[in-house]
Amino acid sequence: MLIKTTKASDIKESEVCDEGVYYSRRKFIKQAAAGTGLLAASSLYLPTSLAMSDDPVAPAVANAKSSPVVKTKQNTLKFKKTQYGTKLKSTPYEYITGYNNFYELGTGKSDPARNAEYLKTEPWSITVEGQAEVTGKFNFEDILKRHSLQERIYRLRCVEAWSMVVPWVGFPLADLIKYFKPNSKAKYVEFQTLYNPKLLPGQNRRVLDWPYTEALRIDEAMNSLSFMAVGIYGKQILNQNGAPIRLVVPWKYGFKNIKSIVKIRFVEKLPRTSWWKSAPQEYGFYANVNPAVDHPRWTQKRERIIGTYRRRKTELFNGYSEEVASMYSGLDLKKNI
Numbered sequence: 001m002l003i004k005t006t007k008a009s010d011i012k013e014s015e016v017c018d019e020g021v022y023y024s025r026r027k028f029i030k031q032a033a034a035g036t037g038l039l040a041a042s043s044l045y046l047p048t049s050l051a052m053s054d055d056p057v058a059p060a061v062a063n064a065k066s067s068p069v070v071k072t073k074q075n076t077l078k079f080k081k082t083q084y085g086t087k088l089k090s091t092p093y094e095y096i097t098g099y100n101n102f103y104e105l106g107t108g109k110s111d112p113a114r115n116a117e118y119l120k121t122e123p124w125s126i127t128v129e130g131q132a133e134v135t136g137k138f139n140f141e142d143i144l145k146r147h148s149l150q151e152r153i154y155r156l157r158c159v160e161a162w163s164m165v166v167p168w169v170g171f172p173l174a175d176l177i178k179y180f181k182p183n184s185k186a187k188y189v190e191f192q193t194l195y196n197p198k199l200l201p202g203q204n205r206r207v208l209d210w211p212y213t214e215a216l217r218i219d220e221a222m223n224s225l226s227f228m229a230v231g232i233y234g235k236q237i238l239n240q241n242g243a244p245i246r247l248v249v250p251w252k253y254g255f256k257n258i259k260s261i262v263k264i265r266f267v268e269k270l271p272r273t274s275w276w277k278s279a280p281q282e283y284g285f286y287a288n289v290n291p292a293v294d295h296p297r298w299t300q301k302r303e304r305i306i307g308t309y310r311r312r313k314t315e316l317f318n319g320y321s322e323e324v325a326s327m328y329s330g331l332d333l334k335k336n337i
């Protein structure tokens with residue numbers, strides 16, 4: 001019998017980047033896309049960089065360093081540490097702020113950092129509408145004042161099969177929602193990003209049906225993991241990451257984590273969210289991270305770890321099953337993507 005012993009220091013096989021497999025998968029995507037005329041259409045979809053650029057990571061970070069990623073008025077935040085994610089290894093700041101998806105600031109991974117200065121976040125307000133006792137327009141500062149800030153280190157898994165670990169600073173979404181006192185008709189919470197093509201020039205192209213819209217079931221929104229982030233690494237969140245306030249739902253694919261929020265609506269009917277609307281067979285409403293459900297054009301079993309040459313196995317609910325699985329006990333996760 002062959003007995004294999006592994007030391008804790010050994011790198012897991014699943015974490016080693018298999019360049020051959022990775023590039024051939026991309027080549028396949030390119031060829032398949034070219035053959036069906038999908039290449040042109042693919043600029044409308046999320047995976048443009050995955051399908052079309054040769055090394056999205058290196059150039060993104062090189063560009064980020066020469067662009068104004070650090071705002072002149074980037075305040076340090078006061079926050080308390082928590083137990084969330086203390087065992088995870090956070091992705092370096094340059095990658096978190098230099099490798100982004102924020103299509104309103106461009107569809108390339110380094111575009112949001114380069115175009116960050118277009119967006120002005122002062123003043124900022126959030127309009128709250130719908131099935132709630134407290135509605136109206138609220139200054140961002142007034143909202144912020146009601147919450148004490150905490151740090152949570154969460155995994156972020158993009159539907160494009162890459163991942164990061166981000167030390168967010170913010171407050172629980174449940175605390176924000178409680179203030180507005182939603183009524184029993186509030187089955188979903190919808191969020192909208194600012195619509196202003198001058199401040200978000202990517203909105204001059206109809207890549208998506210702007211404004212970017214996302215939503216959660218009310219129980220998902222009230223889950224203890226759901227978080228509103230206003231900072232990263234203890235500093236005010238930069239525009240490319242969704243300043244001044246963005247959603248973080250770590251068990252779902254990245255696109256649910258809507259940035260630069262100006263509107264929150266409590267609604268009875270299932271809202272039509274942006275990516276779901278644009279390609280429903282590829283991006284569902286739930287968008288729960290699930291290695292057993294492949295994207296129609298690539299596998300979701302593994303993910304590239306941004307800032308390293310490693311890959312890891314994707315985990316169901318991005319590793320947060322304990323906190324969230326019970327919300328989906330009656331749901332067929334293969335059908336409800």
Ligand SMILES: Nc1nc2c(c(=O)[nH]1)N[C@H]1C(S)=C(S)[C@@H](COP(=O)(O)O)O[C@H]1N2
Nearest residue numbers: 100101102103158193212241254255257259
């Ligand atoms: N308004 C808006 N929010 C958005 C996006 C976007 O294009 N516009 N991209 C989403 C996607 S696909 C991902 S993976 C995350 C990326 O967040 P990060 O750039 O802070 O890592 O933001 C999400 N939120």
Ligand SMILES: [Mo]
Nearest residue numbers: 158159254255
């Ligand atoms: Mo994403």
